[in-house]
Amino acid sequence: MDSQHEYVHLWKLETLIKMSATNGFLNDTNNTYGNTSGQYNDRAGLLSQVLQFEVTCFLAFGILVIILGIIGNTLSFIVINRDYNKGSTFYFLQYLAVLDNLLLITMFLQYSVLVGHHFEFMDQRYMAVRFCILTPLALSARLPSAWLTVAVTIDRYIAVCRPLQAKEWCTIPRARKSIITILLLSIAISLPRFFECIGYEYCFLQPECPTIQTVLLSDKHYQSIYHGTLFCFRAVIPLLILVVLNCKLVRAVRERNRRRTGNNVRVGRQSDNVTRVVIIVITVFAICVFPSIFVRAIWLTREEWSPGMNAFYHYFNVLSGNLIIINSAVNFIIYDVASSVFRMQCRHLVCRKCDVDMNLIMATSTAETELMNG
Secondary structure, three states, rough: OHHHHHHHHHHHHHHHHHHHOOOOOOOOHHHOOOHHHHHHHHHHHHHHHHHHHHHHHHHHHHHHHHHHHHHHHHHHHHHHHHOOOOOOHHHHHHHHHHHHHHHHHHHHHHHHHHHHHHOOOOHHHHHHHHHHHHHHHHHHHHHHHHHHHHHHHHHHHHHHHHHHHHHHOOOOOHHHHHHHHHHHHHHHHHHHHHHOOOOOOOOOOOOOOOOOOOOOOOOOHHHHHHHHHHHHHHHHHHHHHHHHHHHHHHHHHHHHHOOOOOOOOOOOHHHHHHHHHHHHHHHHHHHHHHHHHHHHHHEEEEHOOOOOHHHHHHHHHHHHHHHHHHHHHHHHHHHHHHHHHHHHHHHHOOOOOOOOOEEEEEEEEHHHHHHOOO
16 A cells, blocks of 8 residues: 555545544644654554444444434424423423434434445545535534523523513513524524535545645634634533523422422422423433533643543544434433323324323323413
């Protein structure tokens, strides 16, 4: 293998990691590997092992989680949509399921290209599609998904901690406006990522695609400012807001439980079911998103990495990406465990012959909805 083919081969391995949806950040290709053949072979060997690990995770774990997640999110959307008594909180959760499905679908396509390239039945043109189209789509879906989680948390915080303002603020028209605003702002903020491939188009026409630097990706100021800001809006800021509000919600639920006596206990528990669902959703989001923040933090110190730290980064990067998949796939389980009304409605939807009293469902659903705003 001559030096030119060796360079292209290493670039293919590097591309599979750098273009991975698990992180979304591109390392500076000028500092990707050393000048000696030993450094080259070490890095190529590491990336080859990480690639094998990522493919194995997807085939053994990711496919099943993504498929079940899409089915669960679709059922969640249908069940919530059939509930004509739903309040603003469930309206947010309904469209959160839509965004989670969009993210899962794009992640599935990304990993499918990864597997196809690994087993050599997809060439570099598909990797270009992965980098230029699928990765921006996945990252664009993560941004409104995070802020929709923030929106539903704020909605529930107002209902629980500011009950006098709930009737004015916790309404479906306001929720609809919030969702539209989040989507439009997310599209505007994410739009530059779709222009990072300018100068990369010929890769769609050639089986072999040499490594290049586009205008935007070669600009270090763009990389540090835009990508850093985008990451803060996608992970850091939402996580901080959610942690603060989640603590307030937990304290509020405990305080309400302490004050309840007699007949108020059952009514209060019905009201708190919705809040508990939101608290669990927030907790799962925080657990699944924090590793990506940790990955970003250690990436900033890459110039001082030892070989062991380099290996840790790549493997942990793959694991953090799988946690993002779990976060988008697990909400159906949360709703099913925490809400008896959701379980009954879902059971009736899947098995219409099952012995489920629809009058009981509607009565219970109406009671919970009336209690949602305090």
